[in-house]
Amino acid sequence: MTSAFDAFAAALPKAELHLHIEGTLEPELMFELARRNSAKLRFSSVEAIKAAYDFDGLQSFLDIYYEGAGVLRAERDFHDLAWAYFTRVAPMNLKHAEIFFDPQTHTSRSVPYEAVISGLTQACRRAEKELGITSKLILCFLRHLDEDAALKTLAEALPFGGIAGVGLDSSEKDRPPSLFKKVFAKARAAGLRCVAHAGEEGPPAYIVEALDLLKVERVDHGVRCLEDPELVKRLAAERTALTVCPLSNHKLRVFDSLADHNLRDLLAAGVLASVHSDDPAYFGGYVDANYRDTARALGLTKAELRTLARNSFLSSWLSGPEKDRHLAAIDVIAS
Ligand code: ADE
Ligand code: ZN
Numbered sequence: 522m523t524s525a526f527d528a529f530a531a532a533l534p535k536a537e538l539h540l541h542i543e544g545t546l547e548p549e550l551m552f553e554l555a556r557r558n559s560a561k562l563r564f565s566s567v568e569a570i571k572a573a574y575d576f577d578g579l580q581s582f583l584d585i586y587y588e589g590a591g592v593l594r595a596e597r598d599f600h601d602l603a604w605a606y607f608t609r610v611a612p613m614n615l616k617h618a619e620i621f622f623d624p625q626t627h628t629s630r631s632v633p634y635e636a637v638i639s640g641l642t643q644a645c646r647r648a649e650k651e652l653g654i655t656s657k658l659i660l661c662f663l664r665h666l667d668e669d670a671a672l673k674t675l676a677e678a679l680p681f682g683g684i685a686g687v688g689l690d691s692s693e694k695d696r697p698p699s700l701f702k703k704v705f706a707k708a709r710a711a712g713l714r715c716v717a718h719a720g721e722e723g724p725p726a727y728i729v730e731a732l733d734l735l736k737v738e739r740v741d742h743g744v745r746c747l748e749d750p751e752l753v754k755r756l757a758a759e760r761t762a763l764t765v766c767p768l769s770n771h772k773l774r775v776f777d778s779l780a781d782h783n784l785r786d787l788l789a790a791g792v793l794a795s796v797h798s799d800d801p802a803y804f805g806g807y808v809d810a811n812y813r814d815t816a817r818a819l820g821l822t823k824a825e826l827r828t829l830a831r832n833s834f835l836s837s838w839l840s841g842p843e844k845d846r847h848l849a850a851i852d853v854i855a856s
Contacts, residue, residue, distance in 0.1 A: 530812045530826055534850045536833035537610070537618040537797055537808050539741050539764035541661070541690065542599075542641065543590045543626065544800025545606040554592040554601075562592070574803055579722050579773050580692055586803060590626050599640025600647075607648035607656075613809040616847055617837055618656045620645075621688055625663045625674055634677050642683050657685035657838055659716065662704060664689050664696040671704040679711055685838055686714035688741065689731075693723040698730040705735040714838060716764075718742055721775060725749035732761065739764055739836060744775060746792070747783050757791035762836030767815040768806050769799035779818035788825060795832040823856045 523531075548570040555562045564570045570589075576582040593599060603620070610618070620641070627637050641658055648654040660678055662671035678684060687708040689701055698717055705715055719731040721742035728746050731737045732755075743763035746752050756763065765787065771779045787794040796815060801807040806814060816826055834847045 526816070526823070527813050529823055529854065529856065530816055531809055532614060532854050533812070533826060533830040534614050534616045534834075534847050534854075535808055535812070535830050536795075536837045536839070536847070537615055537620075538739070538762075538795065538833060538836055539621075539766055539797035539799055540606075540618060541586075541621045541623065541800050542603055542606065543593070543623055544586060544804075545609075545802050546589050546593070546602060547605070547802045550602065550605055551589055551592055554594075554598050558592060558594045558598070560592045560594070563588075574772075576773055579694075582773055582800070582803060583691060586800060587626055590623070591630065593627060594630075594632055594636075596636040596640040596643075599637050600644045601640075603641050603644030604647060607644060607652055607654055610807055610809075611648075611652045611654060613807060615808055616654060617834070617839055618654060619659055619685070619838060620656055621659050621661045621690065623661050623663060623690065624678065625666060625670060628674070628677070634674075635681065638678070638681050638683050655839070655843070658683060659686045659688045660684045661688040661690040662701060663691040664701065664718075665692040668701055668704055671701060672707065675704055675707055675711075684713065686716060688715075689717035689719075689735070690741070693718060693721055693727065697723070697727050698735050702734045705737075709736060714738055716741055720745035721770075722773075725752050728752060728756075738762070742766065742770070742775075744770060744783055744787070747786060747790075753787075753790050753792065756793075760793050762832070763787065763792055763794045764797050764836070765794050766797050766799035766804075766811065767818075768801075768804045768811050772804040779814060782815065782819060784815060785819050785821065785825070788828065793832055793836055794829070795836050796829050797833075827851060827854070827856075 548567040645656045716739040717731040718741040720728040739762040
């Protein structure tokens with residue numbers, strides 16, 4: 522049964538700022554695409570896939586996530602993946618999404634970059650027209666690969682346009698942001714905005730590097746910042762957004778339980794934190810579940826939930842009347 526509290530959480534307009542489109546690949550669609558593309562899967566059923574989603578950290582997840590993405594081959598597959606995401610989140614009052622994609626995961630398998638960007642762009646346009654959801658695309662460099670590979674990817678992507686910014690994802694341990702300074706400088710020079718995953722499994726020093734060397738505007742995850750009080754003060758003073766993903770952090774054992782998550786401490790410290798879903802098909806919930814389950818586990822108040830929804834738009838790359846309209850809509854949701 523839905524409680525009045527859950528209904529309030531559901532009714533809040535929300536922006537999704539930390540979502541890997543490859544992480545929305547539900548097992549059912551994975552099978553469908555494997556069949557369509559005559560791709561082999563080592564799993565024989567949806568249940569068998571779901572049973573494998575038991576992770577002991579980021580790397581064990583990434584291994585299976587890259588394997589799943591192997592069924593994505595053609596432009597239509599990327600459209601269908603993103604369209605499935607948009608139709609799923611529209612009833613959750615998701616109004617705007619800034620979506621990561623990992624081109625190197627696909628170009629390394631000889632999928633043309635053009636197929637990836639065209640399929641995703643078509644779904645984004647359709648979502649705006651048919652569902653009223655606005656969106657932007659963020660190209661992520663895989664940090665387990667080297668900077669030359671990232672530079673090559675950026676050079677390949679720029680002529681196609683269609684991206685609002687770049688990000689940095691994949692295995693964080695021993696792969697500091699400083700390794701990607703040059704490619705981020707090139708992206709900035711090309712007019713792209715910058716974000717990076719940092720402080721998920723990596724130390725607070727990686728967050729500092731992302732800010733100082735990559736000049737990111739938002740930090741994805743960033744939850745380990747609380748280990749460095751000076752950094753927390755800086756993040757709060759500079760109003761740097763943290764895109765926090767509670768269900769992901771729990772599934773990947775960044776926190777032992779959802780009740781141990783530090784989201785409330787981040788808010789109390791004045792950090793511009795908001796709640797997102799990372800790889801919802803793998804972590805057991807989309808934006809609605811991230812709000813609802815986190816609120817329950819941490820005992821968040823309606824006022825805190827409203828702040829989180831507001832923060833999601835304040836941290837987004839929307840501007841002007843469009844942003845104001847969403848903020849005003851949050852304010853009028855009755856407590
Ligand atoms: N790619 C997809 N999900 C990720 C995560 N949580 N951290 C780093 N890279 C990712
Ligand atoms: Zn992520």
